[in-house]
Amino acid sequence: MNLPGPILQPMIECAALTRTYDLGAERVHALRDVTFTVNRGEFVAIMGPSGSGKSTLLNLLGALDRPTSGDLVVDGQSVARMSGDDLARLRNREIGFVFQQFNLLPRMSALENVMLPLTYSPLRGLDRPAIARARLEEIGLGARIHHRPNQLSGGQQQRVAIARALANSPNIILADEPTGALDTHMTAEIMALFSRLHQKGLTVVVITHEPEVAAYAERLLTFRDGELVKDVCQAPIAVNGA
């Protein structure tokens, strides 16, 4: 467990977080009374078998869904009471999504894909191509900014997707099985990238069912049947700083 201290600042606070779905007569508790806090700069892995509620949690953390009861506070803002536009703003400014299938738009170049979150930014006067180019350079794809997704390898596509997640300088990276579509070598490369982002101070939450991926995190939350069953700190795999 994290010890309370002056530098610990809560980034994600779940308080009795519950999400149920009404499927006709049946009521499914996808998430039941979940309480935990992720502090700024933590690298957390969320594990659990399918049906454990980790996808439901991801949707809630990503402000794509609202809890049935309980509260979720992201960077001091309560998600449960937010309007649709405020949720959109939160997704745009605070959260960077990374998906298993990369989810790049095939008709756009790497640069245009990275610019996408910037087009939805409420900030005016951004030099969007320059920001997107800088993000791609930071993750080592500066030479491929005009390539389309189908001209890039899986690992490269996921790096473009990570550059896109970083476009608006969010505080949180939310990754859903980010290495599920990659081979072992690429997995190591991508996870090392997450570790470096974490070292730079970003809060990283990775959902995975692979222990070798979870091993990069410094804290491991385990879910089963919609409940948080285990919350342990661990020594992460050492990654050389960038």
Add this chain to the structure above:
Amino acid sequence: MRLIDCLKEAASALRQNKLRSGLTAIGVIIGVAGIIAIGAAEEGGNKKIEEQMTAMGAGALIVTRNKVGSEGPRGPVVVLADEDEKAIREQVPGIEFITRELDGNVTIVAGNASWTPEYWGVDAAYADVFDVRLAEGRFFDEAEVRSGAKVIVLGATVAKKLFSGESPIDKTVRMGGVPMRIIGVRTTLGFVGGQDYDNHVFVPITTARSRLAHDAAANPHQLSLIDMKIAPWADRDVAKEAVLALLRERKHSRAGEQEKFDVFDPTQYVELMNATHGTLGWLLGVTALILVAVGGVGIMNIMLVSVAERTHEIGLRIALGARKRDILAQFLIEAVLLCAVAGAVGFALGVACSYAVAQAAGWPLILSGRTVAMALLVSAAVGILFGFLPARRAANLDPIDALRRE
């Protein structure tokens, strides 16, 4: 999302499916082209009809002879004569122009060609009463009428029959054996009420009397008609009553009695014909609007397909921070852009068609602001109207569901 980004996205999405976008646009293209063409035909036609209307006597009064009572015991009675015209001219106020008219049929020979149109023997003022416009040459003047000059102005049909496209000006034709010099050709008026309005020639009334009319020797002052134009400041009905009263007095006939003459006001008749034309234009306009609407349904259909195809993309955009209104705007603008491009193409097509029709029908190409605005407005409205439902469907997608879909 800024408008310029929406436009870029929309253009890119449409380019992605060039064939599909093009096919979808056809409905709107045809509809807009139709609106333009019909609008231009309507207004060009109106110009033409205005000309026809004056030619037929809108704003004029025509004194006619009634057949009843025209046969007296000593042969045909002279019902209208030069003195009647003089009396009207001098005594009825509000007459701007007045002309005598003596009509008949005559065979005209030019080289090997011959044709038998009506001749209208008139004063020079006829050109003012009926606003005669000439395709070439000139109308005869007062001096030529006084001297009984052997000059003739052809209607368009006569010119075509006798000279088939060649300019007949200054050529000589033989008219009932008399050589006549052609000094003018009237513009084409076309068929009015099923009657060819170009199948006549004008000659000075003096020439008609001395050279053409067979009974002129017996009744040298006989007239077929007296035509007059009422001044714009005068009341046509008042003038008509004044003419009637004067003629009754001169002919010793009482009101209610079967009269030997009549005063005909063609204006109402002409306006009725124009109204028919207006109704036709209106019907065609509605047809074009229906075409555009059908095109709009096509656009709605393709936009629904587009939304369904891009469900995953929409989910992604929402996850990246797009608000409902961003998604709505994106798809709405895509539909509007498609309609705008279709509208522009339809506009060009419509102008081309209008030009061709105007050339063929011999009326001016008139594209009023009203027509252009109508076409632009309709295509934009179609885009917004038929783009809204698909766009709203896109904006209301559940991002979690949408992201799960491939």
